[in-house]
Amino acid sequence: xxxxxxxxxxxxxxxxxxxxxxxxxxxxxxxxxxxxxxxxxxxxxxxxxxxxxxxxxxxxxxxxxxxxxxxxxxxxxxxxxxxxxxxxxxxxxxxxxxxxxxxxxxxxxxxxxxxxxxxxxxxxxxxxxxxxxxxxxxxxxxxxxxxxxxxxxxxxxxxxxxxxxxxxxxxxxxxxxxxxxxxxxxxxxxxxxxxxxxxxxxxxxxxxxxxxxxxxxxxxxxxxxxxxxxxxxxxxxxxxxxxxxxxxxxxxxxxxxxxxxxxxxxxxxxxxxxxxxxxxxxxxxxxxxxxxxxxxxxxxxxxxxxxxxxxxxxxxxxxxxxxxxxxxxxxxxxxxxxxxxxxxxxxxxxxxxxxxxxxxxxxxxxxxxxxxxxxxxxxxxxxxxxxxxxxx
Amino acid sequence: xxxxxxxxxxxxxxxxxxxxxxxxxxxxxxxxxxxxxxxxxxxxxxxxxxxxxxxxxxxxxxxxxxxxxxxxxxxxxxxxxxxxxxxxxxxxxxxxxxxxxxxxxxxxxxxxxxxxxxxxxxxxxxxxxxxxxxxxxxxxxxxxxxxxxxxxxxxxxxxxxxxxxxxxxxxxxxxxxxxxxxxxxxxxxxxxxxxxxxxxxxxxxxxxxxxxxxxxxxxxxxxxxxxxxxxxxxxxxxxxxxxxxxxxxxxxxxxxxxxxxxxxxxxxxxxxxxx
Numbered sequence: 001x002x003x004x005x006x007x008x009x010x011x012x013x014x015x016x017x018x019x020x021x022x023x024x025x026x027x028x029x030x031x032x033x034x035x036x037x038x039x040x041x042x043x044x045x046x047x048x049x050x051x052x053x054x055x056x057x058x059x060x061x062x063x064x065x066x067x068x069x070x071x072x073x074x075x076x077x078x079x080x081x082x083x084x085x086x087x088x089x090x091x092x093x094x095x096x097x098x099x100x101x102x103x104x105x106x107x108x109x110x111x112x113x114x115x116x117x118x119x120x121x122x123x124x125x126x127x128x129x130x131x132x133x134x135x136x137x138x139x140x141x142x143x144x145x146x147x148x149x150x151x152x153x154x155x156x157x158x159x160x161x162x163x164x165x166x167x168x169x170x171x172x173x174x175x176x177x178x179x180x181x182x183x184x185x186x187x188x189x190x191x192x193x194x195x196x197x198x199x200x201x202x203x204x205x206x207x208x209x210x211x212x213x214x215x216x217x218x219x220x221x222x223x224x225x226x227x228x229x230x231x232x233x234x235x236x237x238x239x240x241x242x243x244x245x246x247x248x249x250x251x252x253x254x255x256x257x258x259x260x261x262x263x264x265x266x267x268x269x270x271x272x273x274x275x276x277x278x279x280x281x282x283x284x285x286x287x288x289x290x291x292x293x294x295x296x297x298x299x300x301x302x303x304x305x306x307x308x309x310x311x312x313x314x315x316x317x318x319x320x321x322x323x324x325x326x327x328x329x330x331x332x333x334x335x336x337x338x339x340x341x342x343x344x345x346x347x348x349x350x351x352x353x354x355x356x357x358x359x360x361x362x363x364x365x366x367x368x369x370x371x372x373x374x375x376x377x378x379x380x381x382x383x384x385x386x387x388x389x390x391x392x
Numbered sequence: 393x394x395x396x397x398x399x400x401x402x403x404x405x406x407x408x409x410x411x412x413x414x415x416x417x418x419x420x421x422x423x424x425x426x427x428x429x430x431x432x433x434x435x436x437x438x439x440x441x442x443x444x445x446x447x448x449x450x451x452x453x454x455x456x457x458x459x460x461x462x463x464x465x466x467x468x469x470x471x472x473x474x475x476x477x478x479x480x481x482x483x484x485x486x487x488x489x490x491x492x493x494x495x496x497x498x499x500x501x502x503x504x505x506x507x508x509x510x511x512x513x514x515x516x517x518x519x520x521x522x523x524x525x526x527x528x529x530x531x532x533x534x535x536x537x538x539x540x541x542x543x544x545x546x547x548x549x550x551x552x553x554x555x556x557x558x559x560x561x562x563x564x565x566x567x568x569x570x571x572x573x574x575x576x577x578x579x580x581x582x583x584x585x586x587x588x589x590x591x592x593x594x595x596x597x598x599x600x601x602x603x604x605x606x607x608x609x610x611x612x613x614x615x616x617x618x619x620x621x622x623x624x625x626x627x628x629x630x631x632x633x634x635x636x637x638x639x640x641x642x643x644x645x646x647x648x649x650x651x652x653x654x655x656x657x658x659x660x661x662x663x664x665x666x667x
Binding site for chain 1: 510537538539540541542543545562564568569570571572573606610613614616617620621
């Protein structure tokens with residue numbers, strides 16, 4: 001392939017969780033199935049399989065509706081362990097090509113291939129090989145696009161998905177984007193899409209042509225960023241590699257050795273609140289909670305609990321952590337310290353805004369409000385009453 | 393399982409006598425000689441002159457093993473007359489009957505020029521043309537980059553019409569690279585990478601290019617990716633000047649065979665590894 005200065009590769013494994021399920025069980029390949037969280041009467045589809053998609057099943061659709069539409073639809077729970085493993089393998093493949101990569105949620109990976117031409121040839125050749133290696137190693141196929149920035153590379157994969165290759169030459173970003181559907185532009189959801197449609201804007205190029213005044217009139221001042229994106233302008237760099245941040249750790253040492261469960265619980269709740277806030281701020285959930293207790297006689301004990309799904313909210317993490325602590329705290333010796341690890345971090349499996357089950361919505365909404373307050377004013381401003389005991 | 397077939401765009405070049413065809417070979421003997429080297433050919437004369445059924449029948453007789461792709465006549469792609477194109481499409485379609493009857497027609501290529509813009513009127517025309525020519529194994533090649541969008545791809549998928557992948561010089565004005573499977577058939581046209589002569593020179597100079605082994609190896613990876621999910625992948629070299637298309641097609645066939653132990657016709661299977 002020919003040299004081109006465009007050196008950002010975006011790999012997009014469409015409907016990642018469903019694709020991983022097929023890679024794990026190839027017999028699912030021709031079946032209509034979908035991934036949905038368990039345990040709620042108003043579950044929604046998180047990831048439809050290709051076959052289910054062909055039958056009209058979409059992300060965010062209530063499971064009950066999907067099952068009515070397609071009675072043969074098979075519903076599978078998210079397999080966080082398998083998606084974690086797939087992400088690890090993808091990471092192991094891409095890091096052989098460049099140290100500069102960014103793994104985002106749901107099977108999205110960006111690579112900056114600047115300076116690798118002598119080693120691997122043009123970036124687009126690397127893109128083809130990376131796609132092939134991932135396909136051969138774990139049976140996952142996807143779309144790859146090469147462009148001069150992340151934004152255009154991402155729209156490239158959205159254009160061709162679920163599978164394929166695209167290369168957009170440097171300097172031709174705007175012309176490539178011009179005829180793409182406006183919905184492919186990140187940041188254009190249903191609300192903005194409807195707003196733009198009223199103005200007759202259905203293609204990215206139409207938005208790109210608006211001047212500042214027109215853009216502000218339609219979309220407000222924040223719309224200028226969207227208009228610039230429509231012109232293919234993006235100066236963002238690749239984020240830190242999340243592969244190196246696969247766990248959140250909190251170590252707590254008591255000022256004096258403790259013997260009572262109430263003090264331990266208070267300290268655990270406080271540590272859990274702090275760790276899970278960090279985890280959620282990076283849009284992760286965890287599948288493994290591990291606790292190490294250090295006793296005053298120099299010994300230590302450990303316990304852990306794992307789920308096939310995810311723990312995201314404080315209330316779940318604190319409940320499970322206490323169960324783990326009761327397993328580990330099996331000695332009548334004073335406790336000096338503990339280490340909490342939230343591990344097997346995986347992009348949080350979100351629900352569609354439109355269809356969040358009521359109960360989950362309340363809990364998520366409360367958690368979101370608490371997180372916002374704690375992020376703005378500091379973690380100490382708001383905490384669980386149990387944790388106050390530890391603080392004092 | 394996918395079949396990869398490699399050939400050239402056109403076969404009737406007098407300058408190929410010597411390097412490809414034995415000295416003294418008459419033009420009517422070219423195709424039989426060609427068929428000794430490759431399993432498929434893309435017929436290009438049909439773009440300039442409306443083909444006739446008898447002519448195509450004779451071609452099949454002279455090279456019975458050869459599988460054909462055929463480029464649609466220019467009246468359907470470049471010089472479209474609203475009042476007459478349907479008549480031309482009917483003529484073109486009728487001419488293909490001998491190849492269809494002998495099940496040696498792999499693809500019908502509709503190559504649209506860069507002046508064929510992504511506009512409502514052109515889109516309506518394309519929709520009508522695809523309907524008229526359905527269910528032929530159609531392939532669409534766009535030289536105008538505005539057709540390279542998600543709506544075009546979705547529309548082709550709905551109609552099971554193949555989207556031609558291209559290899560062109562990386563120069564302004566050429567469409568982006570895009571390999572996307574929209575039908576059971578994948579189609580790759582290799583036009584060479586002669587940047588200097590691409591714009592503003594004659595056709596012969598434009599296609600004066602020899603792919604290096606390194607470039608062919610990279611192209612082979614693209615072809616293998618296209619083969620995943622496709623029943624057939626057709627690959628045609630159009631860098632016909634000085635028989636470079638033949639040199640490259642032979643070499644690519646060798647590289648493919650080295651991987652899989654086949655000749656020009658090779659099967660590829662998508663692999664998957666359980667986790």
